[in-house]
Amino acid sequence: MSKPQRNARRLWKAAIFLMIGVVGYIKAVEHNFLWLFGGSPSMESLQRPKFDIPSEVYTADGKLVGKYFKENRTPVEYNKISPFVVKALLATEDIRFYEHTGIDPEALVSVLYSALRGDNRGGSTITQQLAKNLYKIRTEASQGMLANIKGLSTIIAKTKEWITSVKLENTYTKEEVMTMYLNTVDFGSNSFGIKAAAKTFFNTSPDSLRVEEAAMLVGMLKATTSYNPRKNYENAMRRRNTVLGQMLKYNFVSQKSYDSLTKLPITLKITESGHFDGPLDYYGNYLTGVLKTWGEGNNADIYTDGLKIYLTVDSRMQQHAQEAIAEHMKDLQKKFDRHWKGRNPWVSPKGNSWEEIPHFIEDQMAKTPYYKMLVKRYDNNLDSVNAVLNRPHKMVVFNWSKPEGDTVEMSAMDSLRYYKRILHAGLMTIDPFTGHIKAWQGGIDYHFFKYDHVKQSRRQPGSTFKPFVYAAAIDQGQSPCFKIQDVRRSYQYREKSHKTGADTTIDWSPQNAARSNSGGMMTLRYAMGRSINSIAVQLTEMLGAKFPTDLNHDTITKELHKLEYLEPFPEILYGASVVRHYAQKLGISSPLRITPSIGLGSNDVTLYEMVGAYASFVNNGMWTRPMMVSRIEDRNGNVIKQFNAYTKQAVSPETAFLMVYMLKGTLQEPGGTAQGLWGYHITRGNELAGKTGTSSNQSDGWFMGVTHNLVTGVWVGADERSIHFRELRQGEGSKTALPIYGLFMERIYEDKSLGIKPGFFPTEKKAGIVIRQKYKCPTPYPKKVVDTTSTDSATTPAVTTEIAVP
Numbered sequence: 001m002s003k004p005q006r007n008a009r010r011l012w013k014a015a016i017f018l019m020i021g022v023v024g025y026i027k028a029v030e031h032n033f034l035w036l037f038g039g040s041p042s043m044e045s046l047q048r049p050k051f052d053i054p055s056e057v058y059t060a061d062g063k064l065v066g067k068y069f070k071e072n073r074t075p076v077e078y079n080k081i082s083p084f085v086v087k088a089l090l091a092t093e094d095i096r097f098y099e100h101t102g103i104d105p106e107a108l109v110s111v112l113y114s115a116l117r118g119d120n121r122g123g124s125t126i127t128q129q130l131a132k133n134l135y136k137i138r139t140e141a142s143q144g145m146l147a148n149i150k151g152l153s154t155i156i157a158k159t160k161e162w163i164t165s166v167k168l169e170n171t172y173t174k175e176e177v178m179t180m181y182l183n184t185v186d187f188g189s190n191s192f193g194i195k196a197a198a199k200t201f202f203n204t205s206p207d208s209l210r211v212e213e214a215a216m217l218v219g220m221l222k223a224t225t226s227y228n229p230r231k232n233y234e235n236a237m238r239r240r241n242t243v244l245g246q247m248l249k250y251n252f253v254s255q256k257s258y259d260s261l262t263k264l265p266i267t268l269k270i271t272e273s274g275h276f277d278g279p280l281d282y283y284g285n286y287l288t289g290v291l292k293t294w295g296e297g298n299n300a301d302i303y304t305d306g307l308k309i310y311l312t313v314d315s316r317m318q319q320h321a322q323e324a325i326a327e328h329m330k331d332l333q334k335k336f337d338r339h340w341k342g343r344n345p346w347v348s349p350k351g352n353s354w355e356e357i358p359h360f361i362e363d364q365m366a367k368t369p370y371y372k373m374l375v376k377r378y379d380n381n382l383d384s385v386n387a388v389l390n391r392p393h394k395m396v397v398f399n400w401s402k403p404e405g406d407t408v409e410m411s412a413m414d415s416l417r418y419y420k421r422i423l424h425a426g427l428m429t430i431d432p433f434t435g436h437i438k439a440w441q442g443g444i445d446y447h448f449f450k451y452d453h454v455k456q457s458r459r460q461p462g463s464t465f466k467p468f469v470y471a472a473a474i475d476q477g478q479s480p481c482f483k484i485q486d487v488r489r490s491y492q493y494r495e496k497s498h499k500t501g502a503d504t505t506i507d508w509s510p511q512n513a514a515r516s517n518s519g520g521m522m523t524l525r526y527a528m529g530r531s532i533n534s535i536a537v538q539l540t541e542m543l544g545a546k547f548p549t550d551l552n553h554d555t556i557t558k559e560l561h562k563l564e565y566l567e568p569f570p571e572i573l574y575g576a577s578v579v580r581h582y583a584q585k586l587g588i589s590s591p592l593r594i595t596p597s598i599g600l601g602s603n604d605v606t607l608y609e610m611v612g613a614y615a616s617f618v619n620n621g622m623w624t625r626p627m628m629v630s631r632i633e634d635r636n637g638n639v640i641k642q643f644n645a646y647t648k649q650a651v652s653p654e655t656a657f658l659m660v661y662m663l664k665g666t667l668q669e670p671g672g673t674a675q676g677l678w679g680y681h682i683t684r685g686n687e688l689a690g691k692t693g694t695s696s697n698q699s700d701g702w703f704m705g706v707t708h709n710l711v712t713g714v715w716v717g718a719d720e721r722s723i724h725f726r727e728l729r730q731g732e733g734s735k736t737a738l739p740i741y742g743l744f745m746e747r748i749y750e751d752k753s754l755g756i757k758p759g760f761f762p763t764e765k766k767a768g769i770v771i772r773q774k775y776k777c778p779t780p781y782p783k784k785v786v787d788t789t790s791t792d793s794a795t796t797p798a799v800t801t802e803i804a805v806p
Contacts, residue, residue, distance in 0.1 A: 052192075053306030053635055057278065057287075059315040060436070060630065066278020068291070070303040072200070073192035078179040080207045081194055084214035086178060091246035092218055094126040098174055102127040102165030130181040131164035182206075187217060188224030201229070203269035211253060212261045215243040229266045236266060282426075282442025282452040283313065287628055294632075294641070306635030312436035312628055316754055320747035321427045321441040328739045329425050329444050330400040332716070336423055339730060345421055345723045349697060354726055361417055364720075365389065370412065389413050398422065398448040405448065420723060425740060426453030426607050428626075429712035432615035435624035435645030438710070453715055458590055458604035462733065463531045463673075464693030464702045464713075465583070465601035467614070470528055470662055472582040473539050475655040476546055480525040480662055481777035484535050486518045491541070491596055493573060494566035503566060508596055510537050513728060525662050526779045529669030531692065533600055537572070540599045544575030551581045556594075563594060572596045585650040586613040587623045601693060611713040614691075614704050617663065618711060620767070621656035622647050653769050660761055661775060663689035663706055669779050674703070676734050680742035682749060686758030692738060698724040698731025703738040705745065708759045714740045 054069035067074070090097055096104050104125050124132070168177060187197035197217050198206045209217070219239035220227045229236035241262045248258040280287060291302045291309065300307065336345070346361075347354040365371050371385070378384040389412045397418060399406035410418070422444075429439045442452035451457065474480070490509040497504045512533050527535035547553050556577045560569050576598040583592060590605045592598065608626060616623040625646040632641040651659075664687065666674035673692040677683065686707065693702035699721040705712045716736040718724060725731030748756050764771050 052304040055302045055307035055309055057309045059311050059313050061314050063315040066276060066280045068276055068302045071192040072190045072196040074195045075183045076195040076206055078175045081182060082207050082209040082214055084211045085194060085209055087252040088214045088218040088243050088247055091250045091252055092243050095250055097126050102169040126181050127165040127168050127177055133184045185221060187220055188228050199271055201268055203271045212264050216240040216266055219243040229268060281446040283440040286455055290629060308633040310631050312630050314438050316751055317439040321439040321744055324740050324744035325425045325427060325441055325444060327743055333423055339725060357722055365416055398445060423718055424453055426715045428454045428607055428611045429710055430611050430615050430626050432618040432711045435627045437626050437628050455606050455608040458606055459700045460695035461601040461605050461610060461702055462693035462695040463601060464691045464704050466528060466536045466599055467691055468583040469536050469539050469579050469599040470524060471651055471655060471659050472543055472578050474658050475651050476548060479773045480658055480775045481523050483521040483523050484538050485521050486532055486534050488517050488534060491572050493570050496564040523777055525665040526669045528662050529665030529672040531673050536599045540575040540579055541572040543578040544571030548578060586616050588613055607713045607715050611711055614706055615711040616650045617656045617659040618706060620653040621649060621651040623650040654771055657769050658775055660689055663691060666690055670781050673734055676738050677742055680746055682745045687760045692733040694732040698728055701733040701736030703733050703741050705741040708761050712741055
C-alpha cells in the first residue's frame with residue numbers, strides 16, 4: 001500500500017471516528033447521558049408543545065368579556081397573520097428559512113467568519129429561536145452536571161437548540177413553525193405573540209397590520225426595550241427603517257414603497273393590559289378570588305392554562321342594569337345638586353336642622369395616600385403641601401353628560417369637593433332557584449369609581465332588614481294576620497359605659513318616621529307593607545319571650561355578658577338574638593351586633609348578602625349561595641369543573657310562602673311603601689313583591705325587588721354617610737333605589753331575547769305546600785284618614801300622607 005493510500009486510509013478512519021464521536025456526543029446530549037447535559041424536549045412535548053395561554057371568560061350568553069394571563073398571548077392561525085409580518089421576519093431574521101432544515105450552514109459559516117474578525121453576530125434560524133423560546137433550553141432546570149464548566153455550557157445549549165430545531169422541522173411544516181414562532185415570541189409591553197402585539201401597539205388584528213407596522217413589530221424583536229417606540233421612539237424609527245431596508249433588499253417591497261414608508265411616523269394606538277384584559281368591571285375582584293381559590297385546590301392556573309371560564313352573568317342583563325342605573329342616577333344627581341345648591345352636603349344633625357361638618361374636606365384629604373406622599377416629600381411642611389393641593393391643573397373628571405369624562409382645570413382640593421358630592425349605586429340580580437348571579441353592577445362608572453357597592457361595601461339596610469324579624473315570627477308560629485297595636489313603647493336595658501366603665505341605664509324609645517303613632521291595631525302584613533317601626537320592634541320583643549329550639553339560650557346569655565350588657569337582660573335583647581339567628585340562617589354573614597334596633601337595620605351588610613337572603617323566600621325557604629361561575633373547560637374544550645350551588649334549608653317552605661305573601665303587601669296593602677312600582681310598565685300579568693329601606697338620616701336608600709323568577713337588590717347613597725338628602729321625602733329608598741329597579745325590570749321584559757317573562761307566584765296547591773294557619777287578611781281600603789306613620793326610616797319626619805288605617 002502506497003503512502004498516499006495509507007494517508008487516505010488514516011484520514012478516512014479519523015473521519016469515521018470523528019463522525020462516531022459527533023453522533024455519540026449528540027446522542028449523549030439528547031438523552032442526558034449520566035445526567036451530564038441536562039434534559040432536552042421529549043418527542044411528546046415537541047408534538048404537543050405547551051406554552052402559557054390566557055384563560056378566557058365568557059358570559060352565560062356566550063360573550064367573551066375578558067382574559068386572565070401572565071403573558072398576554074392568544075394563538076392565531078397562519079392565515080390570520082398579515083403576509084407583511086412574515087416577509088419582514090424572513091428578510092430580517094432568516095431569509096433561507098424555506099431552504100434549510102432547522103440549521104442554516106451558510107449562517108454558521110458567516111457567524112464563524114465574523115467571530116474571527118471580532119464581530120459578534122447571531123446566526124440562529126427562526127426554528128432555533130422557536131426551540132429556545134418554546135422549550136426554555138437555557139434555563140437552570142435544563143442544565144446538567146457540566147453546566148458550570150465555562151464555555152462548555154454554551155456549546156451544550158447550542159447543541160440542544162440544533163437537535164430540537166431539526167426535530168421541529170421533521171415534525172411540523174414550515175408554515176406551522178412560522179406560526180408557532182409568531183405566537184410565542186415576546187414583543188415587549190407584556191404582549192406575547194403577534195395577536196397580542198398587534199392589539200397592544202396598534203389596537204388591530206394581526207391580519208390587518210400594514211407594512212410599516214409589521215416592520216416596527218419585527219424590528220422590536222432584536223431588543224424589546226431599546227426599540228420600543230413608547231420608550232425610545234427614535235431608536236424604534238431607525239430599527240423599523242432597517243427592517244424595511246431588508247425587505248427592499250429581498251424584493252418584498254419596491255423602492256418607491258420603501259421611500260414613502262420610511263418617511264412615515266410611527267402612529268401608536270396603545271391598548272396595553274396588566275394581567276387582565278376585558279370589561280369585567282365591578283365583579284372582577286370577586287370573580288378572580290373565586291377562580292384563584294378553585295385553582296389552588298385543583299392544580300390549575302387561571303393565568304397560564306388556557307381555560308374557558310363560563311359565568312352565570314348575562315351580558316344583556318348586565319347592560320340593562322348599567323343603563324337603568326345611569327338613567328335614574330343622572331336625574332337623581334341633578335336633584336341632589338339643586339337640593340344642596342349654595343351649601344355643602346356634608347352635615348350632621350343638630351336639633352331639627354343640619355349643620356355643616358367643619359374641616360370635612362381637609363380631614364378627608366388627610367386620609368388619602370396622595371396627601372401622605374406630599375407630606376413626606378415636603379418634610380412635613382404643610383404650607384408647601386397645601387400649596388400643591390390648591391394649585392389648579394388639567395384633569396379628567398366624571399361627568400354624567402360626557403361618558404368619556406370632562407377635562408377641567410381643577411385643584412386636588414376642588415376635585416375632592418366635587419367627587420364627594422356624587423351619589424353612587426349598586427345592583428345585583430339573581431335566579432333564586434339556581435343561585436346564578438345574572439347581573440352585578442357595583443357602581444355608576446367603573447372607569448372613574450372602582451369601589452364595588454355589591455360585595456365590597458357594607459351599609460345599613462334600614463327597613464329591608466325587617467323581613468328577618470317577620471320571618472322569625474312566622475317560623476315560630478305567628479300569622480300574617482296577627483295584629484299588634486301601633487303604639488310607642490320604651491325599652492330599658494343596662495350596659496357598661498365605654499368611657500367611664502360605670503353602669504349606664506339606656507332608655508330606648510323608637511319612633512316611627514313621622515314621630516307619631518296611629519294607635520290602631522295592625523296586621524303583620526299591613527305593618528310590614530307600611531314599614532311601621534313600632535310593630536317590628538314589638539315583634540322583636542315577642543321573639544325574645546318565645547325562644548326558638550335551635551338557638552341556645554345559655555350561649556346567648558354569655559354573649560350578652562361579653563357585649564357588656566348588664567343583667568337582668570330584657571326580652572328585646574333575646575329577641576334581637578333571634579332576629580340575628582334568622583338573618584344568619586338566611587345567608588347574612590356580615591358581623592351582626594345584638595342590639596334592640598337590629599330589626600330596623602342598624603348593622604352594616606352587603607347587597608350581595610341581602611339579595612341571596614331574599615331569594616330564599618322564593619325558593620321554598622332554601623338558601624342558595626349566590627354563584628358566578630357555572631363551569632370551567634380546559635384549553636381543548638373538555639369540561640373539568642361543573643359548579644353547583646351550595647344550598648341549605650333556612651326556613652320552612654310554609655314560612656317562605658307566607659313571606660312572599662308578606663312582601664307582596666308592600667304593593668297591595670293601603671299605603672304600601674313599594675307602590676311606586678305601579679308607575680312602571682312591569683305590573684301587567686305580573687306579580688311583584690319587595691321591600692324599601694332607608695337608613696338613618698337618609699344616608700342609604702335600598703329596594704329589594706322580588707318576582708317569581710328573579711330577585712334584585714338596589715342600593716343608592718354617597719360614599720360618606722354624612723352626605724345625603726336632608727328630607728325623607730327625597731332621600732327614602734322608594735325615591736332613590738326603587739326607580740332603578742323599575743327601569744331595570746322594564747328593560748328585562750322588553751328584551752325578548754332573554755326569555756324572562758312576567759308571571760305569578762305559585763299558589764299553595766301549585767307549590768305543594770300546606771298552610772296550616774289563616775293568612776289571607778288584606779287590609780280593606782276604607783275612607784281615607786290622615787296617618788303619619790308612613791315611610792321606613794326611624795329618625796326623620798316624613799310628609800303626611802292619606803292612607804287607610806285598619
